[in-house]
Amino acid sequence: MSIERLIFEKSAVGRRAVVFPELDVPALPLESLIPAGQRRETPLGLPEVSQQDLVRHYTRLSSRNTGIDTQMVPLGSCTMKYNPKINEDMAARDGFRNLHPYQDDSTVQGALEVLFELEHWLREISGMDAVSLQPTAGAQGELCALLVARAYHDSKGRKPRVVLVPDSSHGTNPASASYCGYTVETVNSLADGTVDLADLKSKINENVACLMMTNPNTVGIFEKDISTVAAWLHEVDAQLYYDGANLNAICAIARPGDMGCDMMHFNVHKTFSTPHGAGGPGAGPIGVKKHLQPFLPVPRVLKTAEGYHLDFKNFPQSIGRIRSFYGNFGILLRALVYLRSFGGDHLADIAKGAVLNANYLQALLAPHFATPYGTPCMHEFVLSLSKQKRDKDCGALDFAKRLADHGYHAPTIYFPLIVPEAMMIEPTETESRETLEAFAAALIAIDEEASKDPEILHAAPVNTPVGRLDEANAARKPVLRWTPGIS
């Protein structure tokens, strides 16, 4: 398929895709309004196209992309489930979409109720005592919660400076910890994929502020000793952080709060079905136990006799603002629509479906690929293709690229870092049995192709608009913006 030229290359001086009404007030000369030295002198350098060409360009770009509406996207740790259309429609309502964040509380009671209700849902689901919807994404939730922990320790005059993270943890965990001024120490995993308790115990001391755990962890195994770990940490007043990225596995089945976790974040764009938007937006609310509540960011949504209102002032111990305004409201709203569709009575069906699908897909693949952590898994599982790499010279990357030729988006590869040639697969509960079987059949067929002729995989993908891309070259001589004649 041919490449699609850049919008800048489709531009012609003077074309318009939208026009505006005539100015209906007397116009003053610009010169009289903007001092000479402050006026823009360089051209804007934006594309000029007709409306048809604009629409066609981005429609064509969209058809050079894949999302879960076009196929299964079994990226491990990403929980790419169906994004219900009703959620989109509700968020598009004028009464939600066109609200200014500084409108008077009296004019946004419906919006505030949405936030208040969602906080209640998240408290119930997590077993935490308080929730803040502010954080924009999971990573910001991590940072926010760590700031809260730090403020808590500060308030007690303590200065623990170490955050522990398992070697299987997601990159944002250590990154958030150092963003918060902590030193990061890594805890090893055992062969079964769980945290090495001995190693962990040896690292717990007065200087430990927090341990960040993902449970089920990133290889899809439930850390069954988590409450013991919590007890150890609490002995030294260290906090147990629950990374909620994998909450889909246990939502309404088990609660972080009941496991002894002190704080956590939710990945609304994973567990609660909000569209991932090709990289975002998401939302990363956090939940905390009572002792951390005073330190949550402002504003908080309160319900009073007069109705709902946003409070900025009455939280003296708050860490302050983690972002402007009130979080990704449009995304949080979608999450509430999703939760209401399941209700308390059917919420557990989600995790049951997710775990069933993951185990079924693993069962279909186990005869052909190494599953280092055995069965059963929770909502996701990891394959190791090191045998394929060794015997057939085809690694996880080659399989991933070849999957595209079979019409599938690849799973997560080379994460978690502790598994060689890792392929981390999370089907989610919204994929049908037939889809799982077809996907498994494709992976198995590729494994056979690899035995017959590894070149097929090395050359892959061949059915995509572009072939395998040279990432090394991209990083060596970065071309990061359009300039005339680059392409």
Add this chain to the structure above:
Amino acid sequence: MSIERLIFEKSAVGRRAVVFPELDVPALPLESLIPAGQRRETPLGLPEVSQQDLVRHYTRLSSRNTGIDTQMVPLGSCTMKYNPKINEDMAARDGFRNLHPYQDDSTVQGALEVLFELEHWLREISGMDAVSLQPTAGAQGELCALLVARAYHDSKGRKPRVVLVPDSSHGTNPASASYCGYTVETVNSLADGTVDLADLKSKINENVACLMMTNPNTVGIFEKDISTVAAWLHEVDAQLYYDGANLNAICAIARPGDMGCDMMHFNVHKTFSTPHGAGGPGAGPIGVKKHLQPFLPVPRVLKTAEGYHLDFKNFPQSIGRIRSFYGNFGILLRALVYLRSFGGDHLADIAKGAVLNANYLQALLAPHFATPYGTPCMHEFVLSLSKQKRDKDCGALDFAKRLADHGYHAPTIYFPLIVPEAMMIEPTETESRETLEAFAAALIAIDEEASKDPEILHAAPVNTPVGRLDEANAARKPVLRWTPGIS
């Protein structure tokens, strides 16, 4: 690319894509409400899928289709121009979309104003005295206008029974005439593509009810003697019908009413940019001169002191109803939005752009393909590929199929019937110069491929999800519905 299974083949008993609330009134036993003999006994035979699978199925089908949002669709006589998104948004407003046709006039004043205003626009554009928005599409407009003509003649006690159509006319013209109980006689065209006036004159007599003319005609030539023809017809009280399918060429430049035409239809889904919907819906309003006005279908939209209202009763000579309710309101609304965006001041820019684009594209192609009717053309032009057929064994069909491989939708082929190996090209005004040049380059490249190796064309298309389809076989053993195991 692989085939997409039918929705029925993705079905599994018990799956749901939507559920409904519990019944909130006391339920009576069905048996007590529907007599035994009248209850359905056979299964419904509808697919059962999850919402994700439903959405994915039709999203994937859509990506196996092409529209003008994905590429130029230069189908001659179809006027495939840009469909403005604002039109879609306006039609989606609750205040328009959720109106029941039998609501009291007082609750639909905005909708009635839309109809009233559009009638005014169409009268101005056509130079006709009265307009009816009832007909659902052009062909129904033709039938409706012919019924009006017949009622007019009946009212004068005359019984002319012949309708004349040029041999270049669209199939709906003769089909509509015979649907209206007329005998169809064909008028020949001259080598220059225009109607043979001598032949026409010889066929005009007391028994002629009407002549149906398309102007510019279907080969893109303006019938310059149309008013003379009108005079001839009027001598015998025959009516001149103007087929408005090609109005895009002359809209706001010249008016059928001023040419002596007595009646006409508009193809709203062509001239006025409403989306063609993969085959419809459209709208085919008609315009008539004063003497035909009393015979127009009911209801009519009237404006009174109390406001707008729909009148059914006060048109004793009306032909009656041509369809239920009031025409394709949602489409007519889009047309008015489109017209208002150009306004009286820029309406003529449309035809100017259309004619410029057609002549430019013809100029680019003329060196390589036979243009039987020379230049200039109006909004469209016809190529004859009989030379390619003879010398390279590649006809219009082969070029059309190969265009798909080059990423273009083919023009209309084998119409009009008077041109051998016809390829009828209508770029419309919304295509940019660059797009026309790329399209011409593709056709010229294909002509070179044909010279080098006709097999490339005979084998085409190869880049499409399916290859060239066997239409003969489809008609020989028709399979027109899914039954288990057909595919």
Add this chain to the structure above:
Amino acid sequence: MFQHPYLPATPEDVALMLEKIGAASVEELFKPIPGHLRLKGAMDLPPHLSEMELKDLFQGLADRNKSVGRLESYLGAGAYEHFSPTVVRHLIGRSEFYTAYTPYQPEMTQGVLQAIFEYQSCVCALTGMDVSNASLYEGGHALAEACLMARAHTGRNKVVLAAGVHPEYAAVLATYTHNLETEIVQAPLAADGRTDLAALEKLVDDQTAAVVVSNPNFFGCLEEGGAFARIAHGAGALLVASVEPVSLALLKSPGEFGADIACGEGQSLGISLSFGGPWLGFIACKQALVRRMPGRICGLTKDNRGQQGFVLTLQTREQHIRREKANSNICTNQTLLAIAATIYLGAVGPQGLKEVASQSLQKAHYLAGLLKKVPGVGLPYAAASLNEFVVRLPRAASRVLEAMQAKGILAGVALDRFYSGRENDLLVCVTETKKKAQLDRYAAALTEVLA
């Protein structure tokens, strides 16, 4: 210089293009149009508007309407307010569907062709027929085409209508057949709200091409389809059944009761009311009649790679090939709405369609039960009904409607709109969209109004 957003050609483009064409001006390209035919002077039309202005203008017009979302509507009579799942609009909003032309180049339009094939399959499944086309304009048009099919097939010239055929459909049929020497007669209504079968049987003779039954009939009553089949077939005529698709979840399908052609309006399958259109005429028939079928038909075939694929087929029936000898003059049809109906049926599925039909049924009977108790109100018809029924009021329905409207309720359709002498009769329709509280409110409001 004003550059319209829908017109890409800039002054520079125009100059370049004219040069290539070899013309001095755009005006020159119009010289084939004789001067005396050129429009002189301006038309009486307002100036152009920007998108912002268009939005203001049309939002303003929309605000001058009161939608069935803002009033509570019990209007039916051929146009039904059913719940349309969100996915329907999302999917027909895919621009590869709605900005596409008729699939003349099948290799580039497999998506639409397959959707049409699925639509035809759904219509056949619902109606119990063998063949469906790709859509007609609307229910009235479908009925007219069905009768013309019967006329062509039997070579006879008379159509006998059951009493409860939608009056507007009957009117469309009359218009379509007006110049085709076709006699149209209608049987009277019996006291129970159904067609007087004995009277109908008398009207059917050896010149009868078709007997047309509507089920449920216009008054909401269930007709006995089988009886019509016996009468029609007994006289060598075809039975045309005009049916409401949602009702087919519960009622005997035309195929089951012996109809030869089924037709009707598909709007109730998830299509917006839109003040009457665009909607969906559907038509389906027995195998024997396939070559009489009007309009587009999609068929399954194979490609040159051996893969299955879809094409428009049996085109020798159509106007672009047969011209004056074509089965019908239809060209542009209602394909996008056919796709919408297919998506709706896939969304609700067999269980959902049954729920829609039976909840509408139950709620209608609940309301009818309440209204029966309102002083002065009567339910004239004894025949079984689904979700639509006639209410006989103690005074002019039109007056009562005004009073109810003042309370925010569109209480029904006054039958004197269609039939003189029925001033006090109201046709009331209830769908699954109404809640019990609303039905109770309706009854209370009517009691007040009549008090």
Add this chain to the structure above:
Amino acid sequence: MFQHPYLPATPEDVALMLEKIGAASVEELFKPIPGHLRLKGAMDLPPHLSEMELKDLFQGLADRNKSVGRLESYLGAGAYEHFSPTVVRHLIGRSEFYTAYTPYQPEMTQGVLQAIFEYQSCVCALTGMDVSNASLYEGGHALAEACLMARAHTGRNKVVLAAGVHPEYAAVLATYTHNLETEIVQAPLAADGRTDLAALEKLVDDQTAAVVVSNPNFFGCLEEGGAFARIAHGAGALLVASVEPVSLALLKSPGEFGADIACGEGQSLGISLSFGGPWLGFIACKQALVRRMPGRICGLTKDNRGQQGFVLTLQTREQHIRREKANSNICTNQTLLAIAATIYLGAVGPQGLKEVASQSLQKAHYLAGLLKKVPGVGLPYAAASLNEFVVRLPRAASRVLEAMQAKGILAGVALDRFYSGRENDLLVCVTETKKKAQLDRYAAALTEVLA
């Protein structure tokens, strides 16, 4: 048995799957979770709702808000009501965009990657910078990341803020740097509504990593960017410019006045207000700082067929590779909004963006002119402004706002929301969406309210 529409597995599926897995029940699959950790008893949550019920519920909640479409809003202060062309929502509504994940498999996600590349190109063009990333969370976050970049680059620990930095952005910066031994000081405001440059210069020293200027500043006044550049660079610090993108159509770009890093909130580029999010943080910098850039960056490369293509690049800056040594912890960002902004900019183009900026400017000055004449009302600041300005009222702004709201006008943002001692000051914003008649109405209403 209830089958949820988002869950395809039927009882039959479950049985088949369990058999293959070799488990007796789904419950068995959860045995890795110790019993004492299992949730006992029900949660306090309402039951499930069907789509019809969801629509009723959330439409009801939406109706309890008064949108800026229903009230006339003059609120700005970092959130701007500009007209968003219809095409923007249509195109980001393409599900291949919004249901996609981060483009980890570039061959399958070229569409998004190219759109990001085009976004980066637009941001560079607007700001006059060399490099942009693929988006940050929002304007406050962008400012914080910009300062952290400067801190890392200079190895210094102090940030000097101009007076008019958005108070919430300053708060976010304080939160982000709270534990990083970073000193943050802010210069005072001069009488003319701009930063007191002399005072600022005194605050800047050899420990200063960044000087941060906001233009226009929070009070709507235009700062002299060049002066800040001289001061910052004079002390070896970087200049961070937090700018409003629409204003860049008229104002000197950060690149032009010598900023090293430009950042800001992109919401005004066609993105809905949505009560504060999801929006778009943008950041761009000079070439020299590219490896300090946080978040995703898309780059051009070639494929194995020699074709051009796009990939995420320079990933060694990011958390998934560098973990605790990463430039930033950001992972999920605001890509879809970046695409929306790109489509907006393509839709309005350079001419359109200038019109939006200058019409907003002209209308704001028209309103300011009217308000000046209202008895008791003053415009405290002499500095030039674009479309936002401070109005000093004769009494508490909050009270005046209430009275104006009663007249259907959201008259502005009371500054005491952010600054004590500014009870009478109102920040008023006007965009191209307001008509002259509305501006006249505003002035009249205020006159009444103050009378």
